[in-house]
Amino acid sequence: MAALRLPPVVSRLSAVGRAASPAGWCRARIPVGGGTLQRASSSTPDSDYLHESIVPTNHFQKSLPRLPIPKLQDTVRRFLNAQRPLLDNDQYRRTERLAQDFEQGIGKQLHEELVAQDKRNKHTSYISGPWFDMYLCARESVVLNFNPFMSFNPDPNPAFxxxxxxxxxxxxxxxxxxxxxRAGLLEPEIFHLNPAKSDTALFKNIIRFVPTSVSWYGAYMVNAYPLDMSQYFRLFNSTRIxxxxxxxxxxxxxxxxxxxxxxxxxxxxxxxxxxxxxxxxxxxxxxxxxxxxxxxxxxxxxxxxxxxxxxxxxxxxxxxxxxxxxxxxxxxxxxxxxxxxxxxxxxxxxxxxxxxxxxxxxxxxxxxxxxxxxxxxxxxxxxxxxxxxxxxxxxxxxxxxxxxxxxxxxxxxxxxxxxxxxxxxxxxxxxxxxxxxxxxxxxxxxxxxxxxxSALTVEATVFKKGGKVFLKKQNLSPDAVAQLSLQMGFLRQYNKTVATYESCSTAAFKHGRTETIRPATIYTQKCCEAFVKQPSKHSISDLKAMIGECSKYHGQLTKEAAMARGFDRHLFALSYLAKSKEMPLPELFQDPSYIQINHNILSTSTLTSPAIHFGGFAPVVPDGFGVGYGVHDDWIGYIVSSYPARDVTEFLKCVNKSLDDIFDVLEGQLISG
Structure with missing residues (x-):
């Protein structure tokens, strides 16, 4: 199943994202839950149910593809690519040497053991246990450190x-x-790449008779991608003790x-x-x-x-x-x-x-x-x-x-x-x-x-000059442009590029959790420096081309993350495995650059849904920003939090200025002063 090509079927904000800190590891056995499934009797009144799906809720769960473990050489390559804009030449050479030594030495041993362990646990994913431990072993307060929020849009009828x-x-x-x-009547969560073919009564009437052991493949044949629903049972009657x-x-x-x-x-x-x-x-x-x-x-x-x-x-x-x-x-x-x-x-x-x-x-x-x-x-x-x-x-x-x-x-x-x-x-x-x-x-x-x-500040801004519709006409990824504005805003305010985290769901796989998109790249660094430091030295067409390069590479990173081909979760699992075996921590994980890239100063997540007004969370580090954002048809909104170490008001001014400049260039205008 790992050989199948899966599209990036889940939006980055479905992970709603806390950039979790890889701290507080401990060893423990993690139970993987199911749910109480009791099919409703025909006498049950319809008012007790949202709907009655003819395809059982967990019809695809058994045949979902397993979360793949990336090749170690690909993980090291992606890790170094993400490090390049954050390090000077000397720092990069040191990290490159450590990463290559890790790949040829202890990392290879740990990777082989992780793969063998994964083969023995086909009922789950390689990240599930370590990820539960990461959260449940953390000793910090859940308030601000972990719990996010999402707000509903008002009811369209004011009286309600x-x-x-x-x-x-x-x-x-x-x-x-x-x-x-619980009755198994909730419509399965499916991403339809071609809804006209798969989101139909005919498809549902056929797929429900396909055995659960191969049902995922039946959906895949018509470009429909069922998502993991193993977390749903924890929504109700559940508490963290x-x-x-x-x-x-x-x-x-x-x-x-x-x-x-x-x-x-x-x-x-x-x-x-x-x-x-x-x-x-x-x-x-x-x-x-x-x-x-x-x-x-x-x-x-x-x-x-x-x-x-x-x-x-x-x-x-x-x-x-x-x-x-x-x-x-x-x-x-x-x-x-x-x-x-x-x-x-x-x-x-x-x-x-x-x-x-x-x-x-x-x-x-x-x-x-x-x-x-x-x-x-x-x-x-x-x-x-x-x-x-x-x-x-x-x-x-x-x-x-x-x-x-x-x-x-x-x-x-x-x-x-x-x-x-x-x-x-x-x-x-x-x-x-x-x-x-x-x-x-x-x-x-x-x-x-x-x-x-009392130490937390939250500010918001709305950019009204354009959004998703305009950016798509420019053949640009709206998410890439929103992320570029954050990179450009931070460079404008602090004159540097910093570790940035964007959450991406891996629910396309059995017991997938999240993967990290790393939006700070050599392309965003080059583009931001051109806009902020030397705009007059570049033509409008050159600046447009740089934005296009950022968008193309960001799209590649997003696709890789959604297909579980990032590097963060793999390295996290290898580090966790070393700790669980009480081995000396490999030198790569002690490298200041590894620590720095996991000190996510810009922690970001995006959310758009008809039900949702906006969402947000606190920074994940004391000197960081927590950025919730949404790119809508004709506007872009940001909810940003910070502690006293950062000036969130000035940051949003810099982000707005960056968006102004980006949109001016895309419209063929010179950057205003």
Missing amino acids: NSQLIRAVNMTVSAVRFMKTF PRPVRDELLTDDSGKHLLVMRNGHFYIFDVIDQDGRITKPSEILAHFKYILSDSCPPPEFPLGYLTSENRDVWSSLRQRLLEAGNAEVLNKIDSAVFCICLDDITIKDHLQLSHNMLHGNGLNRWYDKSFSFILTKDGSAGVNFEHSWGDGVAVLRLMNEVSKDTTKRPAVSPTTLPAAVDSSQNVQKLEFKLNDVLKAGILSAKEKFDTSV
Whole structure:
């Protein structure tokens, strides 16, 4: 299967991307999950499901191609290509020598062992275990360091944008998604290269009869590429549990209740009834209305802050919670279907929205849940998700389906009356037993949280002179131009080229996670220096040609990454293997240039979807920028975060100036001063 040529079938933002730091390795066995699949009976009401796919959800999973391990010589070549714009000649020669020694020596041995190990574990991918370890062994707070956010577009009908109505509709649609998935009725995730041929009723009616052992090949024959869906089962009833050294992922699909947070208080009520059906929307409406009517002020010691702590500290405090008699309430939080956070604030602008969805005030969050819907008083909505269990592919599918379902088939409307039920009997407010050690731990966590989020700055900009439509007419990759503007902006501000990370999903392969696109290249370096330092020395046609070279090479890197032919994951796995064998760390991985290229000052990810307004994340290093961006038909938008070491306002000015210059040149105009 590795010989098949696969197109770059997944957009870079489906990975929503945290550029994870390759630190905190440990050895552990990683369970690879499945899901509870129960086909719906014919008597089940349609209102419980998003749709009923005739092709079973996991029809292609068994025959998905395995994630290929690149050839070591290709990995070394790509690694050196990425290093070239970051190093001077002396540094490069040293790194080149170390890389070649690695390729001929210890690297060859490790690579052979990795390949042999992979052949023994055909049920998964070579990166799955190490990648789980990388996340779960990290001891830093998940807040800012790992959890990203995505915000929903408003409901097109303004009357449905109230906090109460939207909370009910999103709850019902998300539970519909869960039931549809678990019944095996959710449409499989497929990239259709030729939708007219493959995204049809005829294709579905034929492919469903193709045996699962070869079904992927049947889709491949008509240029349709099923994607890995192994992460989806972690969306629901899932929580990251803090443990010493390495955290645990818990999924308990026996939970039938929703977790609701408001003012730092915890509430639960069942969203699945005794017959396995979704609780009546009018009853859910009554329960949310009851919770919103609770006038209790925030608790003196809000427990949610603990999930923002260092993982070892949180692990120790969780043990104290258990010893204090809180096992039952913690289990109810952990096993809840998902979490909805009702925030008592009104959003004034997109910067406030970004801060609220990315971290909030810490009071009204349980950051360890697989995902949380966050709704503010004005009906603004978003998702904050814990990243260890999976990538943005599953979360984005959930958001797309929820957005579509809530707008096309809302469960309640502004005129819906709450059911005549006694919510005080159906909604349970969770109470915790806290001793002095726990109270002190909560206050300490709050202090650390406030300090860390106060250091974060988020800014945004919108470039309105053009976008995807214009750039495609110029035969340019829109993503390449957006990335070029970041390189050019950074050079303009700081006079240097730095390590840059762009996430790319490898969901085209079984248990694929992500690969890295390295947008800082010799082509972007040459182009940026021409634009920033010597624009008058180059003709418009020369500058256009440079932009074209950047676009062509970026397209090649993107295709390679989507086909799992990058270098980052391969080198990461080799380094992980050396550590797991307790070998001396190969010299290549101790080289300052290797450390530098993994110190991603520009961490970037792109997202466009009809459901999504924008998304973002914090920088992955103290002196970096976290860049979420989207190239739309006629405009380009950026949400950028930074800590005090960087000036994000000036950076965005430089990015805007760079875009101005690029578009001027593409329109045949001289660069303005």
